[in-house]
Amino acid sequence: MPFAVTVDLVMLTVRADALCVLLIRRAIPPHEGAYALPGGFVRDDEDLTDAAIRELSEETGVHHPAAHLEQLATYGAPGRDPRARVVTVAYLALLPEAPTPTAGSDAAEAVWLPVAEVPPLAFDHERILRDGVERARAKLEYSPLAAAFCPPEFTIAELRQVYEAVWSARLDPRNFHRKATSTPGFVVPTGRSTTGDRGRPAQLFKRGPATALYPPLLRAG
Template sequence: MTFMVTVDLVILTIRRAALCALLIRRAIPPFEGAFALPGGFVLPDEDLAEAAARELSEETGLTGVGHLEQLGTYGHPARDPRGRVVTVAYLALLPDAPTPTAGTDAADAVWLPVSDLPSLAFDHAAILSDGVERARAKLEYSPLATAFCPPEFTIADLRGVYEAVWSAPLDPRNFHRKATSTPGFVTPTGHSTAGERGRPAQLFKRGPATFLHPPLLRATP
């Protein structure tokens, strides 16, 4: 039996204080007109990461994603009506939200809040759910939240990332204490915000840590 291999991308960013995913509207069968994750078939002469970057550019016009990691492999026999297709999913995080441009087999490309998504083609709803949960969990134990931030950011900016991804408000003072006291999480840049009302805020950049200890744990429901 011949297996076909595709890549699918869970692309997340924060827009208007909400965690959003990048979706395309399919212009071709199967699932023509339905929303789906960006992705497509891997070409014979490219590796998986190259295929992911190519498909992202071809379908949305976006290049140079920030954080990119392999999310998982999905291979249910009935996941694709075109035949036996195994997909390798990637999780990518963007520090800002550039406007996507639809291309190739995409009729449209849009950012939509993960809290209010339409039905998705294939098994993309499950893949997207896995990607969101991966991002939420990694914020506890790694400096991944800084991938949503510009090179220099305030602690309030960083807190906003956690609140958007976790969908929960955080105490500002408690978060500031935890973020600045966690070894290697953030490093002061020596700069401050300017030209804004109120007291200037200190600017930080990502520190050298790859693992947060102690972790910044989510509140237990």
């Protein structure tokens, strides 16, 4: 039985201390008017990753290169798309900043929304979003990917705010600072500090060479 292949993107960033996802509001059937993850059909001559990047640009106007992009999972349950038998390959993208999206193609609107405030989504995108958020939360325990949400140079407080936003939990500042700076290869001092009129200057760090965190920074509970 012939089937179509699509790509969908779970794009996450941290805005105003909240984990946010990029959503589009569909301008065409099916699920016209409903919110959904950015995505679309893969062309015959197109690589999956190239399709994901193209669809992101066409539907949202976001051209910002993802700090981190990886395949999340494949979803192919019968009936997940009323148009035909459709298998989708979902991608997870983590961005250090939130560029302003512009709706285009078959999207009526493109917006960043806090994950905690996401309305019902089209197709099976609620499941895909849950899987993407859980992947991001888990990877922050064992990998240095929290830095993918940060600018090239950041303070430990900014890094902690990423963990708090993604994990939806408050962390002890001193304990986190000790763990982050003592984990081999996680962060590296730049030799520079923040400047400003309020508070003491804070030391600036950059992402270190580690590809895995040992010991991991585990979530409580």
